[in-house]
Amino acid sequence: AQSVSQHNHHVILSEAASLELGCNYSYGGTVNLFWYVQYPGQHLQLLLKYFSGDPLVKGIKGFEAEFIKSKFSFNLRKPSVQWSDTAEYFCAVNPISNTDKLIFGTGTRLQVFP
Amino acid sequence: DSGVTQTPKHLITATGQRVTLRCSPRSGDLSVYWYQQSLDQGLQFLIHYYNGEERAKGNILERFSAQQFPDLHSELNLSSLELGDSALYFCASSIDLTDTQYFGPGTRLTVL
Numbered sequence: 147a148q149s150v151s152q153h154n155h156h157v158i159l160s161e162a163a164s165l166e167l168g169c170n171y172s173y174g175g176t177v178n179l180f181w182y183v184q185y186p187g188q189h190l191q192l193l194l195k196y197f198s199g200d201p202l203v204k205g206i207k208g209f210e211a212e213f214i215k216s217k218f219s220f221n222l223r224k225p226s227v228q229w230s231d232t233a234e235y236f237c238a239v240n241p242i243s244n245t246d247k248l249i250f251g252t253g254t255r256l257q258v259f260p
Numbered sequence: 261d262s263g264v265t266q267t268p269k270h271l272i273t274a275t276g277q278r279v280t281l282r283c284s285p286r287s288g289d290l291s292v293y294w295y296q297q298s299l300d301q302g303l304q305f306l307i308h309y310y311n312g313e314e315r316a317k318g319n320i321l322e323r324f325s326a327q328q329f330p331d332l333h334s335e336l337n338l339s340s341l342e343l344g345d346s347a348l349y350f351c352a353s354s355i356d357l358t359d360t361q362y363f364g365p366g367t368r369l370t371v372l
Contacts, residue, residue, distance in 0.1 A: 180360070189262065189350065190363040236303065240358075246316035247293065247305035248352075248361060 148173045150239050152251035159227050159258050167222040167254050169237030178240040179220040180248065181211055185233045193235075196220065207231070232258045263287065264353050264364035272370045278339040281367045285332055285353030291315075292334040293354075293361055294326055298347040309334055310357060341371045 151170045159165060171177065181193040194205025201213040211222045220237060234255050238248040263286035273279055285292050294306040296319075305318035309328035320326075323341075328334040338345060348368050352361040 178358070182363070189365040190352075191262070192360060192362065195360055242358075244316075246308045246357070247318055248295075249305070250303040252302045
């Protein structure tokens with residue numbers, strides 16, 4: 147079955163630290179890839195997406211992600227986190243052959259301390 | 261603000277009852293998706309409608325149903341509610357079948 151794994155369930159960082167959140171998916175075909183963020187008490191917001199082209203994609207708020215096809219990975223990075231980045235981060239995959247749904251990972255809770 | 265609206269924001273009801281959740285997609289979007297977010301199951305796809313037609317079903321219980329109306333708003337009907345149905349229900353919309361999905365603020369359902 148198609149699935150998305152986010153191995154970091156809870157990450158705690160100090161401000162200015164660098165961030166990398168892992169995302170791996172299991173699907174052999176072509177996929178669209180997304181990172182969504184959910185701030186406390188709010189809805190899911192799109193951080194960035196990859197459909198095709200340059201595998202290094204830049205999103206909002208200084209986030210970027212790199213698609214490595216051979217590793218089935220789409221890791222999220224930010225060089226220097228801020229307290230306001232405290233949120234839950236979800237990786238999601240949309241198989242091209244079945245674009246009816248997003249398959250979400252279990253999410254990573256990020257806490258940033260000043 | 262994604263442009264997707266959902267009502268109500270909160271809903272508290274009792275077991276065995278029936279509720280209706282409403283979603284209005286972004287202007288111009290033809291696709292509406294429903295997701296359930298719970299602590300134990302995470303974010304799960306329920307159902308997808310495109311331009312009024314049901315396109316796909318995910319992990320949706322038989323007690324749940326949905327429809328998309330000619331004005332493209334959608335309703336999710338949950339009946340014979342159980343304690344385990346307590347969750348956040350999100351609606352998302354996209355322009356067509358392959359575009360990015362934008363999420364609404366969600367409806368928090370509490371079944372007592």
